[in-house]
Amino acid sequence: MSSQQPRTVKQNLTIRLLRVLRYNKARIERALVLLPEEHRPLFHVLPFLLHVNHPDLPGYVAAEGEACFGLNNYSLREEVRQSIAAVFPEQAALLEDLKAIWPRQRAIDALVLMGSVGTIAQSDKSDFDYWVCVDSNKLTPTAMARMQDKLTALEQWAQDSFDIEVHFFLSDIEKVRDNDFGVAEGESAGSAQAVFLKAEFYTTNIVVAGKAPFWWLTPDSTTEKQYYALLNQLEAGGSPDLDWFMDLGHLDKLDVNELFGAAIWQLGKAMDSPFKSVLKMAKLEVFLDNLEREQPLCNLLKQRVHHGDEAPGNVANIDPYALMFDQLIAHYESTQQPDVVTLLQQCLYIKCGCKLSQPVEEGEVNFKRRIIAGYVKRWGWNRSQLRHLDNADNWTFSELVQLSRRIHRFLIQCYRRMSAQLKMDSQSVSKEDMTVLGRRLEAYYAKKEHKLDFLRIGFDDKVNCPVITVKQHKLKNGQPVWAAYYGNLLGKQGKAQDKTRVYTAETPEGLMLWCVCNRVLNTDTKVLLDYDTEPVVDNDLKSLIKHFVDIFPPVRVNAVSRQDLLEPAYIKACLVILNFTTMRIKPTVEEVTVVYSTSWGETFLVPGKEAIDKLWFELQEVFPRPPCYVFVPDGMQRKRIYQAFTDTTEYEFELLNYW
Incomplete structure (x- = not known):
């Protein structure tokens, strides 16, 4: 290689x-x-x-001489000083002499x-997901x-x-280089998608402080090999300087x-963030269908950045x-799936939350609004369509559920199409991760006798109903049959109630x-x-609701622990409801409904006293023994009904207060 060539390489x-x-x-x-x-x-x-570690500032840990903080190549710019002063006004004296705590x-490379x-997908609710890159x-x-303690405290x-x-992900540079991301738990994908996770990182990363990934320069x-x-x-002290990169x-x-x-993994994430997962699941299917032709998205993005999007001044217009x-x-569009195209467009628009039908001040028009407006014009949407999507806060319950069902139907169809094309024996997901992810999906999606279905909806903050008519x-x-309706529908019939129906069940319980x-x-x-x-x-309903909230609160299946999912499911709590819809005149047990929840996040409602007999072994084998309760509605014979029940069982059930 001539002396000219290395110089040209370094110039590039x-x-x-x-x-x-x-x-x-x-x-x-x-x-x-x-x-x-x-x-x-x-x-x-x-x-x-x-970067710093001081008892008067958040995230302090007793380092005891251990290097567990400090950012490589970090310096204090004026806007940073102003932010620090605004957040910690009481620490003015400490911040005036930063040399003392510098x-x-x-310990942290980046x-x-x-x-x-x-990106255009950022919203007021977007998480901050940081990789804290270190050389272990x-x-x-x-x-x-100690560093992990500091990160947890700052979170x-x-x-x-x-x-x-x-979320701070403590990332060992050597392990990341080898695509080792641990096990699948919480926010970590583990072995499920190591290379995909790295590609996602390269596609979306912003270097906040410290060294940049050398990948960006290639x-x-x-x-x-290249x-x-x-x-x-690269050499230390050269141009570019080796010390600037990891x-x-x-x-x-x-x-x-x-x-x-x-x-x-994406099916699992869709339990909490379906609008994001529908786009990412589609990305997986597109990758599979273009396996031989397409570069990873991160490399296409890098190409755009290197070319300045054809002009150096336009590099800021690139959005991952x-x-x-x-x-x-x-x-x-090329595979002629117009329904999928419409769904993806609607999901992107709702996820970005621009609300183009609502006027804004001139200074409030930012890059995101300009990009989304460009899309909407290209799609040919009219003002009525925009107003409907922008008014999602006031959608009926059935409208919310309808869109959510379309999303989950697409996710399941995608999953099935991909599964049919893949060689399952060569998939790299570990056996344990497969168990954890598979059982999470089973808990959320699988239909089982007497199991309560999860409401698959993408609008958690809009699900709660302040007023319900039963x-x-x-x-x-x-x-x-018993039905719940959104709002006050006392005495109303016909179409008015049909539009606001939330759910129908065989029993009020x-x-x-x-x-x-x-x-x-x-x-x-x-x-x-x-x-x-x-x-x-x-009062029967109000009392029952109170006990349901206490004993069977809403479960996020994604929050069920890895350890629980690696073990067989066991009963966590059990409640027996007696004589809820009978006349309650006789001191005898005439109606039994058994409710129980499991360690996998599932809840079951089983009618009939024989349900208790079927649960006998599981209740006996669990240690410590799960709490078991009995609820009897108000009436003269309430305690005698409870006594009649306990006389015929071999378990201790605590009688719950009626009110």
Whole structure:
């Protein structure tokens, strides 16, 4: 290689670096523009709190000489100083002499933000997902543990002080390079999608402080051999300087063997964030269908950044989320799936939350609104369509459920189509992760006898009903059914009630339990009981709801622990309801309904006393023994009915208060 060639290589690396830095700066500016004004200081303060360690500041840990804080290449800019002063006005004296608390050692190589922040998908509710990149070879196990304590404390402080969910992922550079992301738990995908996770990181990352991934400087079509040849050209103190970068590994293609794990991971994430998961699941299907032709999205993005999107001044216009969305729409249009195209368009629009039908001041028109407005014009949407989507806060319950069902139907269909094409014996997801993810999906999606269905809905904050009307109807065969309706529908019939129906069940106990477990109602909900429901009265329902909320509160299946899912399901709580819809005149047990919840997050409602006999073994084998209760509605014979029940069982059941 001539002396000219290394110089040319380094010049090209420098040019790419300048464009990457410009793009990174634009992403930071976008993130700050979209953050509510009261949240912006947090963006600047978090890196500072990771850099220093002082008892009077959040995130302090007793380091005892261990290097467990300090950011590489970190310096204090004026806007950071202002943010720190605004957040910690009482620490003015401490902040005036920062040299006293400035670390001599730097334990953290980089703080890198990934996800929707700084893209059109950022919203006021977007999490801050940071990779805290470290070289564990240079840190003791004690230092790593102290650093994790510091990160956990800062996560809690951000939640308490700013009401923002912050996740710090302590990432060992060497393990990331080898695509080792641990096990699937909480926010971690584990073995389910290691290369996909790295691709997602490269697609969305913003370097907040410290070293940049060297991946950013290599051309999009680079091989692994070429990647390391370029890395070896760099020298400490050179231009570009080797000390500015970290090696998180090369990525030139995705791993088809991760697709199944990635698909079931997205199905799991859809339990909480269906609008995001529907786009990511579509991305997996598009990847599978274009396996031989397409580069990973992160490399297409990098190509755009390196080319300055054809002109250096336009590098700030590149948006990772929009790039992904364009790719999805092009695919589903080419495969002639107009219903899927419409669903993806609606999900993107709702996820971005621009509300174009509502006027804004001139200064409030930001990059996100401009991009979404461009999409809407291209799609040919009219004002009526925009108003309907912008008015989702006032949609009827059935409208909310209808869109959510379309989303989950698409997710399941995608999953099935991909499963049919994949060689299952070569999938890389570990056996344990497969068990955890599979059981999570089973708990949420699987239909089982007497099991309560989860309300698959993407609008958690809109599900709760402040007022519910409960009615009893008679079917043509004379069988009674119970239904809940949104709002005050006392005495109303016909279309008015059909539009507001929330759920129908065979019994009032089943109806109320479903509503409680799916966050439709709680103890603050005003429950109106319509006419002709004797012997059930208002206080019966209110008392039952109170106990359901206490014993069977809503469960987030994604929050069920990994350990619980690796073990067989066991009963966590049991409640027996006696004589709820009988006349309650005799001191005998005439009607039995058994409700129980399991360690996998499932809830069952089983009619008949024989249900207790079937649960005998499970109740006996669980240690410690799960709490078991009995609820008897109000009446003269209440305690005698309870006594008649306990006389015929071998278990201790605690009688719950009626009110």
